Amino acid sequence: MEAVLFFLAAIGALGGAIGVVAMRNPFYSVLALIVHLFSLAVLFLLLSSAFIAAAQVVVYAGAVMVLYVFVVAYVGGEESAWEPIPGQQLIAPLLGIAIFIELAVAVLSSSLLALGTDGPDVKPGFGDPAAIGHLLLERFLVPFEASSILLLLAAVGAIVLAGRQAVGGAPGAGSPGAPREREPGDPAPGAPTTGAPVR
Amino acid sequence: MSASSWAWLALLLPLLGSIVVSLGFRTIPARVAGIVGTAAIGLAFVCAIGALASLLGEDADARHHASSLWTYAGAAGLDIKLGIYVDQLSVFMLLVVTGVSTLIHLYSFGYMQSDEGYHRFFSYLNFFVFSMLLLVLAGNFALLIVGWAFVGFASYALISFWYRRTTATRAGMKAFVINVVGDIGLVLAAFLIFRELGSFEYGAVFAQAPHVFARGEWTVTAICLLLLVGAFAKSAQIPFHTWLPDAMEGPTPVSSLIHAATMVTAGVYLIARTHVLFYLAPTAADIGAFVGLATLLVAGTIALTMTDLKRAIAYSTMSQIGYMVMGVSIGAYAQGLFHLMTHAFFKALLFMTAGSIISAMANRQDIDRMSGFWKAMRFTSLMFVIGGLALAAFPLTSGFFSKDSILAYAGARGGMYAWMAIGGYVGAFLTALYTFRLIFRVLPGKPCEEAQHLIDTGELYHGPAINPANEELEDADVGFPGAHHHIAEQSRPMALAMAVLSVGALFAGLIQVPGVDNVLFGFLDPAFADVPLSAIHPSVGEEWRGLAIGAAISLAGIGLAWILWVRRPELPGLLRERLRPAYLLFVNKWYFDEAIDFLVVRPALAIGRFANSIFERLVVDGLVSGTRETVEGAGGIVRVVQSGFVRSYALLLIAGFAGLALYFLLSSS
Amino acid sequence: MSIEWYIVLSSLLFATGAMGILIRRSPVVILLCLELMLNAGNLALVAFSRMVGNQQGQIFALVVMVVAACEVVVGLGLIVAIFRRKLPLDVDELRELRG
Numbered sequence: 001m002e003a004v005l006f007f008l009a010a011i012g013a014l015g016g017a018i019g020v021v022a023m024r025n026p027f028y029s030v031l032a033l034i035v036h037l038f039s040l041a042v043l044f045l046l047l048s049s050a051f052i053a054a055a056q057v058v059v060y061a062g063a064v065m066v067l068y069v070f071v072v073a074y075v076g077g078e079e080s081a082w083e084p085i086p087g088q089q090l091i092a093p094l095l096g097i098a099i100f101i102e103l104a105v106a107v108l109s110s111s112l113l114a115l116g117t118d119g120p121d122v123k124p125g126f127g128d129p130a131a132i133g134h135l136l137l138e139r140f141l142v143p144f145e146a147s148s149i150l151l152l153l154a155a156v157g158a159i160v161l162a163g164r165q166a167v168g169g170a171p172g173a174g175s176p177g178a179p180r181e182r183e184p185g186d187p188a189p190g191a192p193t194t195g196a197p198v199r
Numbered sequence: 200m201s202a203s204s205w206a207w208l209a210l211l212l213p214l215l216g217s218i219v220v221s222l223g224f225r226t227i228p229a230r231v232a233g234i235v236g237t238a239a240i241g242l243a244f245v246c247a248i249g250a251l252a253s254l255l256g257e258d259a260d261a262r263h264h265a266s267s268l269w270t271y272a273g274a275a276g277l278d279i280k281l282g283i284y285v286d287q288l289s290v291f292m293l294l295v296v297t298g299v300s301t302l303i304h305l306y307s308f309g310y311m312q313s314d315e316g317y318h319r320f321f322s323y324l325n326f327f328v329f330s331m332l333l334l335v336l337a338g339n340f341a342l343l344i345v346g347w348a349f350v351g352f353a354s355y356a357l358i359s360f361w362y363r364r365t366t367a368t369r370a371g372m373k374a375f376v377i378n379v380v381g382d383i384g385l386v387l388a389a390f391l392i393f394r395e396l397g398s399f400e401y402g403a404v405f406a407q408a409p410h411v412f413a414r415g416e417w418t419v420t421a422i423c424l425l426l427l428v429g430a431f432a433k434s435a436q437i438p439f440h441t442w443l444p445d446a447m448e449g450p451t452p453v454s455s456l457i458h459a460a461t462m463v464t465a466g467v468y469l470i471a472r473t474h475v476l477f478y479l480a481p482t483a484a485d486i487g488a489f490v491g492l493a494t495l496l497v498a499g500t501i502a503l504t505m506t507d508l509k510r511a512i513a514y515s516t517m518s519q520i521g522y523m524v525m526g527v528s529i530g531a532y533a534q535g536l537f538h539l540m541t542h543a544f545f546k547a548l549l550f551m552t553a554g555s556i557i558s559a560m561a562n563r564q565d566i567d568r569m570s571g572f573w574k575a576m577r578f579t580s581l582m583f584v585i586g587g588l589a590l591a592a593f594p595l596t597s598g599f600f601s602k603d604s605i606l607a608y609a610g611a612r613g614g615m616y617a618w619m620a621i622g623g624y625v626g627a628f629l630t631a632l633y634t635f636r637l638i639f640r641v642l643p644g645k646p647c648e649e650a651q652h653l654i655d656t657g658e659l660y661h662g663p664a665i666n667p668a669n670e671e672l673e674d675a676d677v678g679f680p681g682a683h684h685h686i687a688e689q690s691r692p693m694a695l696a697m698a699v700l701s702v703g704a705l706f707a708g709l710i711q712v713p714g715v716d717n718v719l720f721g722f723l724d725p726a727f728a729d730v731p732l733s734a735i736h737p738s739v740g741e742e743w744r745g746l747a748i749g750a751a752i753s754l755a756g757i758g759l760a761w762i763l764w765v766r767r768p769e770l771p772g773l774l775r776e777r778l779r780p781a782y783l784l785f786v787n788k789w790y791f792d793e794a795i796d797f798l799v800v801r802p803a804l805a806i807g808r809f810a811n812s813i814f815e816r817l818v819v820d821g822l823v824s825g826t827r828e829t830v831e832g833a834g835g836i837v838r839v840v841q842s843g844f845v846r847s848y849a850l851l852l853i854a855g856f857a858g859l860a861l862y863f864l865l866s867s868s
Numbered sequence: 869m870s871i872e873w874y875i876v877l878s879s880l881l882f883a884t885g886a887m888g889i890l891i892r893r894s895p896v897v898i899l900l901c902l903e904l905m906l907n908a909g910n911l912a913l914v915a916f917s918r919m920v921g922n923q924q925g926q927i928f929a930l931v932v933m934v935v936a937a938c939e940v941v942v943g944l945g946l947i948v949a950i951f952r953r954k955l956p957l958d959v960d961e962l963r964e965l966r967g
Contacts, residue, residue, distance in 0.1 A: 006869045010877050017881050017904050021888035026896045033900050040907055043874065047918040052910075052926050059933055060907075064940050071944045072896055075951045083893040085846050085960065095853050096887030102860040103879035107872060109868075115872045120921040131923050132930070140927050147934040154938030161945035162952075843966030845959045849889050 006046055012039030022081050030068045037061040049127035202257075202285045203266035205250035209243040209293060210283065210332050216240070217325035224318035233311075236321035237304035240328055244297035250290050259725050262287055265338050265402055276397070284338035284401050287726040291536060292335035292468055299460045299543045300328045302696040306551055307452040309690035310558075313683035314450075320360060324456070327353035331461050335468055339399040340389040343469075347385060347433070350462050351378040357457060358449040361680050366668040370445035377442045381432020385469075388425035391418065392476075405475040405729070412479045423476055423483030426469060427490070434466030434520045436494045441792050443517055447509040448668060450680070451554030454509060459516050459550055460543035467523040467539055471532050471727075478730040484528045485615075491525030492622045494518065497789055499629030503636065504786040507667075508553050508564045511637055515590065516546055518626060522605055525623070529616050530732030531608035533723040537711055538605055540719075541597035544703035545589035551687070551697050552583040556641065558684030560649050561662030566637065571646030575653045579687045580642050582697045587638045589704040591631035591757060594750040600708030602627060607713075607745035611737035624752055631756025639764035659684055713742035874915035881908035893958050895950070899943045906936045 016036025023029045037060050044053035084092045107115065125131055136144045216239025220232045227235070254262050267282025283289075304324060311320050330353050334346030352375075359371030393399055395418055396407045412419040430436070435443035435458075446458050457463070470477060470487060477484045498518035505511035519542050526535030556572060556579060557564050573580045589598040602623075609620035649660035664673045664680075687693040710718040727733040737745070763770050775782045784790070840851075885904030892898055910929045917925025951957055 003869055006873065010873075013877065013881060014884075017884040020897070020900050020904060021884060021891065026894055026900075029897050029900050033903060036904070037907065040911060043877075043911060044914055046869075047874065047914050049914050049917065049923075049926050049929075052914055052929055055930060055933060056910075059937065064903075064937050067940060067944055068896070068900070071947060075896060075947060075957060077894050077896070077957055079892075079894055082891060084891050085844055085850075088846070088850055088890065091854075092850065092890035093887055095850070095857055095890070096883045098857045099853065099860070099886055100880055100883035102857060102864060103882070104876050106860065106864060107875045107879065114919050115875065116870050117919075118870055119918045122918075122921060127923065127926060132926060135923055135927050136930075143927070143931055147931050150938050151934060154941045158941045158945035161942065162948040841966050843963030845963075846890055853886050853890070 002046060005042065009039045009042040009046065012036070013043065024081050025078050026076075027069075027072050030065065030072055033068070034061055034065050037065065044127075047127075048122055051127055051129045051132045053127075200249065200253065201264070201266075202250045202253040202290070203264050203283065205246045205253060206283055206285045206289070206293065206336055207266070207268075209246035209250065209297060210329065210336055212239045212243040212246065213325045213329040213332065217322050217329060220318055220325065221322035224322070227318070229312070229317045232318045232321050233304075233308040236325050237301065237308055239325055240297055240301045240304050243328070243332070244294070244301050247290065247293040247297045250285065251294060254285070254287070254290055255722075262725065263402075265400065267338065271341070277393075277399075279339060279341045279399055281342065282338035282400070283336040283342075285336070287723050288468075288471060288536070289335050291540075291723060293332065295540050295543050296328065296331050296335065296461050299547050299700075300324075300331075300456060302699055303452050303456040303460075303547060303551075305692045306455070306554075306696040307450075309692035310452055310554055310685050311450065312685060312690075314680055316360065320357075320450070323353060323356045323360070324452070327357065327457060327462075331465070334465055338401055340392060340401075340404070341399045344382070344386055344389060347429070347465065348382060350433075350465060351375060351382065354378065354446070354457050354462055357453040358446045360449055360453065364448065364666050364668075364673070366666060367448040370442070370448040374442040374446050377432055377439050381429040381439060384425040384428025384432070388422045388429065391422045391425065395419075395422075401472070405473075408475050408479060412476075414479050415481060416479070419476055420480040420483050423473070423480040424486070426473055426476070427483060427487050430466030430469045430487075430524070431490060432466075433469075434463045434524060435517050436466070436490050436521065436524055437497060438791065438795070440494065440498075440517055441788075441795060444510045444513045444788070447507070447513050451509070451550055451557065454513070455547045455550035455554070458513060459546035463516060463520055464523065464539050464543070467520065467527055467535060470524065470527045471536060474527070474530075474532055474727055474730050474732075477528065478530075478732060484530075487528030488525045488616070488619060491521045491523070491528060492619050492626075493521075495521030495525065495626040496622060496629070499626050499633065500785045501788050502633040503629065504782060506565055506567050508557065508566050508569070508637065508641070509550070510564075511566075511633065512546070512549055512553055515549075515630065515633065516542075518630060519546065519590075522602060522623065522626070525619060526605040526608070529609055529612060529619070530730070530735065531605050532727045532733055533720045534601070534604040534608050536723060537719055538598075538601035541589065541601040541704070541707050544700050544707055545586045545596075545598055548582060548697060548700040548704050549586040549590065551693065551700070552579050552586060555579040555685075555687040555693065555697075556583075557667075558686045559653055559659060561660050562665065562667055562680070562684065563649075563662070564667045566640045569641045569647055569650075570644040571642075571650045573642040574646050575650035576686060576688055578694060579697075582687070582701055583638060583642065585701045585704055587634045591634045592627055592749055592753045593757070594746075594753070595708070597704055597706065597708035599746070599749060599753070600711055600713075603745045603749040604711065604713075604742070606749070607737040607742045608735065610745060611741060612732075612735055624748060627749060628752045628756045631753045632760050635757050635760035636764055639760055643765060659686065659689075713746070714739040871915050871919045875912055878908045878912040878915065881905075881911065893960060895943075895947050895957055895959055898959065899940065899947075902943075903936065903940070906932060 013036050016032045016034075016039060019032025020029045020036065023032060037056060041053040041056045041061070044050075044056060216236050219239075220227065220236050223232065263284070263286035265282055265284050267280035270278065270280050272279040304321070307320065307324065311317055314320065327350065330346050330349030332346075334343060334350055337343040337346050355371045355375040355378075358374050359368045361367050389399065392404055396404050396411055398404055398407070408419070428439075432439040443458060443463070447454055449457075477487070495518050498514045498521065502511050502514035502518065505514060519538070523535045523538050523542070526532075526538065553564075555576065556569065559572070559576060559579075560569060589596040592599040592602045606620045606623045606627075609616045609623065646654060649662075652658070652660040665671065666673050685693065687697055710716060711720060724733055763774075787793075882905050885901045885908060888901030888904065889898050892901065910932055913925045913929040913932065915925075917923060917929075947957065950962070955962065
């Protein structure tokens with residue numbers, strides 16, 4: 001039973017990943033990533049990490065992907081899926097394959113015998129929020145606080161970066177440096193495809 | 200106070216004077232600066248007398264002291280002290296230098312009065328006296344070299360004093376460069392002395408030398424030859440003499456002090472001081488004597504043809520120093536120093552009178568234009584005659600006794616040296632001849648235009664401001680040389696200085712009349728007692744015979760000059776035509792300048808040009824530019840990685856990671 | 869399933885993400901591939917946490933999620949800013965930072 005679930009989730013994850021890479025329309029890539037994320041959540045559940053699975057779905061697939069959806073809807077674009085730098089057309093996939101092989105070899109021929117097991121027997125509350133919460137607030141308090149500051153920084157940074165320049169009340173319109181003129185020497189405005197919402 | 204303390208004080212005072220005058224060049228008025236400068240040297244003279252008195256109060260054998268302030272360098276076997284050595288020789292030189300310098304400062308007080316560079320002049324002059332005193336008082340070779348070099352610098356600064364004239368600056372550089380050649384000799388000699396004897400101190404060196412060196416050994420000969428190079432360059436002996444006539448570009452007091460009385464005698468002092476070494480190297484001593492003799496004769500012949508008043512006197516200086524060098528080289532130490540003293544008196548006096556005459560001539564120095572000054576400037580002419588008599592060794596003047604004492608010694612030593620004495624007498628004849636040539640050209644006769652102007656109006660003739668060396672017009676507004684000149688008749692300080700010197704020129708010889716008194720030699724001889732040569736004394740009879748010969752020659756020379764330039768003035772022209780090759784040789788100064796230019800200057804310039812165009816361009820620039828280009832090239836190659844493509848960077852990252860992983864996989868298998 | 873499977877799957881997903889970065893040109897898609905790689909790392913972390921028996925790996929994965937969220941926020945802000953200035957949304961065109 002577990003194996004079946006594993007393979008289903010694995011196929012979902014892999015399929016999502018390949019979809020992200022191979023789809024022409026970026027919106028479809030986003031959707032593929034969402035599938036991938038859900039599959040990963042299943043895999044987390046299989047590994048007795050309930051809280052992480054939930055966090056994955058809520059935070060990642062829920063919040064982060066929504067961000068992506070908004071941006072892709074704003075930005076749009078459509079391009080061919082195979083566009084490496086000319087000159088690296090051969091080496092790029094080769095490197096990817098090489099990395100996979102090396103990592104797989106490293107894992108499979110590792111002398112870490114525990115890798116071949118299912119792991120130790122764990123108590124039922126292994127991946128529960130209570131356990132995670134305990135650790136977060138006791139042993140890993142500083143990383144916890146630090147990551148909250150990081151989130152704050154990121155939020156402020158994003159507002160600053162993308163603040164509106166024209167008249168208007170986008171959140172943080174009064175942020176410093178909001179008006180952005182075209183610098184001399186900017187490449188001529190390229191031709192992004194129109195910002196029409198992607199279908 | 201001990202002699203050493205007096206000596207230190209005498210050494211310090213001119214330095215203080217120089218510093219005070221130079222620092223206060225804006226604040227101290229000119230006259231005060233002159234007084235300060237003169238007083239500094241005057242006080243130094245008083246200290247010199249104090250040193251003499253204190254020295255005389257001691258036993259004749261114990262009259263040598265070394266005194267040091269602190270050790271300058273005391274490691275690695277070196278022991279160089281800042282120390283002086285006070286003995287009869289240094290006190291004698293101290294007296295001569297400070298005495299004559301005081302009078303010359305007094306003279307400059309009046310002579311340089313309307314010169315813009317008045318403060319600078321006194322500052323330099325005081326510094327010169329300080330360096331000369333350092334030279335004569337130095338107690339070890341290292342300090343001697345310091346004083347030697349300082350004196351060379353002071354000479355340069357004073358020769359090119361009127362630095363707006365290119366002739367003056369060029370002359371200063373020429374003097375300095377030739378002096379440096381001498382410095383090299385002196386420094387190498389000092390190195391050799393240190394290597395062989397292990398010390399720089401006079402006491403140690405002169406005590407050790409007879410034990411370390413055998414007589415005639417090549418090391419001590421080399422040392423003495425190098426010392427001679429230094430002495431010749433400083434004392435303007437052949438072949439290092441070409442700077443002295445050009446040094447007449449400096450103001451007259453400078454010529455009088457440095458290039459007559461003091462600096463050029465430094466070489467004589469050096470040979471006298473290192474007499475122990477010279478006794479051990481008879482070859483070098485003989486070479487010194489020959490060079491002195493040669494200079495004596497060559498300079499005498501050149502002086503016969505010179506038409507520039509100061510230059511003629513300069514060659515006369517060269518010739519007289521030749522006597523001194525010859526004297527101290529053959530062992531006549533006290534005699535050579537005696538002549539040094541009397542020469543200081545009458546040569547300084549001669550230069551002073553020349554300065555006065557040149558002032559009357561509105562800065563022209565050509566004797567072809569001068570005549571009849573006897574009527575125009577009585578006092579100056581009288582001084583000129585007195586100085587000339589002393590120079591020509593007229594009977595009973597100071598030069599008479601001093602010059603003949605050297606020649607008498609040479610005769611007494613016998614052998615080859617007696618032949619040198621004969622050469623000396625020939626030189627004496629030439630001396631009398633050229634000296635009175637100058638006197639009979641300038642003083643008698645119908646007054647020239649400038650002299651007539653002086654007689655008529657009592658004012659000095661005002662001519663256009665020209666450079667006497669090349670007759671080109673100068674800008675008189677610069678202020679140095681000043682537009683106003685001063686003659687002895689109108690300037691009390693000048694007259695006073697000349698009068699004192701004339702007394703010395705006339706009567707200074709009386710302290711050493713053979714058979715009558717022995718003041719000077721009695722004082723100086725113990726300083727040279729460690730060398731058997733000083734024990735040679737001509738008998739009184741021999742001395743008087745020498746004096747008689749000298750008197751005859753001097754009178755003959757004066758008489759011939761009278762005939763040639765007063766009675767039969769057409770004769771010199773005829774002689775010039777008849778003996779044209781000789782005349783050309785003499786008037787071109789025996790072609791020494793041309794020879795040096797050909798042998799030394801041109802190769803040096805050629806090497807310089809080669810270095811600049813080929814070596815500098817190819818090797819040095821090549822290395823430097825080559826390095827730069829290599830670095831730039833390498834940078835250019837490395838820069839290719841920074842392409843700006845984000846994915847390139849990502850590729851490099853991933854490739855690196857893959858490579859690392861591969862390495863670890865392989866190494867752990 | 870033994871832990872190996874999860875790790876191998878994680879490395880496969882990682883390699884896919886890496887190749888995606890090298891292949892695609894649009895910055896949005898490159899960011900998406902970056903997400904792939906991060907999640908692959910998360911998977912490995914959680915698997916190892918299960919293998920070891922404590923939850924430290926899961927905490928780590930949680931923090932990775934936070935970091936990924938921040939990075940996405942800033943990256944997307946950048947993309948929006950680029951798009952606003954009418955610059956081409958193409959990593960090969962945006963290459964002024966070069967030597």
